[in-house]
Amino acid sequence: MADFCDIGAERTEQMLSDALEARRLRAARPAIDHHFCLDCDAPIPLKRREALPGVETCVDCQGLRERRK
Numbered sequence: 765m766a767d768f769c770d771i772g773a774e775r776t777e778q779m780l781s782d783a784l785e786a787r788r789l790r791a792a793r794p795a796i797d798h799h800f801c802l803d804c805d806a807p808i809p810l811k812r813r814e815a816l817p818g819v820e821t822c823v824d825c826q827g828l829r830e831r832r833k
Protein backbone atom coordinates (compact mmCIF):
# COMPACT_ATOMS: atom_id res chain seq x y z
CA MET A 765 0.00 0.00 0.00
CA ALA A 766 2.95 2.31 0.65
CA ASP A 767 3.85 2.13 -3.04
CA PHE A 768 0.35 3.16 -4.09
CA CYS A 769 0.50 6.22 -1.82
CA ASP A 770 3.89 7.21 -3.16
CA ILE A 771 2.67 7.04 -6.75
CA GLY A 772 -0.34 9.17 -5.84
CA ALA A 773 1.82 11.83 -4.20
CA GLU A 774 4.19 11.85 -7.16
CA ARG A 775 1.33 12.30 -9.63
CA THR A 776 -0.17 15.12 -7.58
CA GLU A 777 3.18 16.84 -7.48
CA GLN A 778 3.59 16.44 -11.24
CA MET A 779 0.12 17.83 -11.90
CA LEU A 780 0.83 20.77 -9.62
CA SER A 781 4.12 21.60 -11.29
CA ASP A 782 2.47 21.28 -14.73
CA ALA A 783 -0.22 23.73 -13.65
CA LEU A 784 2.37 26.16 -12.29
CA GLU A 785 4.41 25.86 -15.47
CA ALA A 786 1.36 26.58 -17.62
CA ARG A 787 0.58 29.61 -15.48
CA ARG A 788 4.18 30.80 -15.69
CA LEU A 789 4.14 30.51 -19.50
CA ARG A 790 0.86 32.44 -19.75
CA ALA A 791 2.18 35.13 -17.41
CA ALA A 792 5.33 35.39 -19.51
CA ARG A 793 3.28 36.08 -22.65
CA PRO A 794 0.74 38.83 -22.21
CA ALA A 795 -1.12 40.03 -25.32
CA ILE A 796 1.33 42.86 -25.95
CA ASP A 797 4.83 42.03 -24.89
CA HIS A 798 8.00 43.26 -26.50
CA HIS A 799 10.97 41.09 -25.63
CA PHE A 800 13.27 43.41 -27.54
CA CYS A 801 13.52 47.19 -27.53
CA LEU A 802 11.72 48.72 -30.54
CA ASP A 803 14.39 51.40 -30.85
CA CYS A 804 17.68 49.52 -30.45
CA ASP A 805 16.71 45.79 -30.41
CA ALA A 806 18.29 45.27 -27.00
CA PRO A 807 16.60 42.52 -24.97
CA ILE A 808 14.19 43.98 -22.41
CA PRO A 809 14.70 42.30 -19.02
CA LEU A 810 11.80 40.21 -17.74
CA LYS A 811 11.61 42.32 -14.57
CA ARG A 812 11.11 45.47 -16.63
CA ARG A 813 8.41 43.80 -18.74
CA GLU A 814 6.68 42.56 -15.59
CA ALA A 815 6.83 46.00 -13.97
CA LEU A 816 5.62 47.76 -17.13
CA PRO A 817 3.28 45.49 -19.13
CA GLY A 818 3.42 46.38 -22.81
CA VAL A 819 6.69 48.27 -22.42
CA GLU A 820 8.30 48.87 -25.84
CA THR A 821 11.81 50.06 -25.10
CA CYS A 822 14.81 49.37 -22.90
CA VAL A 823 15.68 51.72 -20.05
CA ASP A 824 18.16 53.69 -22.16
CA CYS A 825 15.75 54.32 -25.04
CA GLN A 826 12.92 55.11 -22.65
CA GLY A 827 15.14 57.82 -21.19
CA LEU A 828 15.95 59.15 -24.67
CA ARG A 829 12.27 59.16 -25.62
CA GLU A 830 11.37 61.07 -22.49
CA ARG A 831 14.12 63.62 -23.05
CA ARG A 832 12.91 64.15 -26.62
CA LYS A 833 9.40 65.13 -25.49
Ligand SMILES: [Zn+2]
Pocket residue numbers: 801802803804805806821822823824825826
Ligand atom coordinates in the same frame (compact mmCIF):
# COMPACT_ATOMS: atom_id res chain seq x y z
ZN1 LIG B 1 16.69 50.42 -26.55
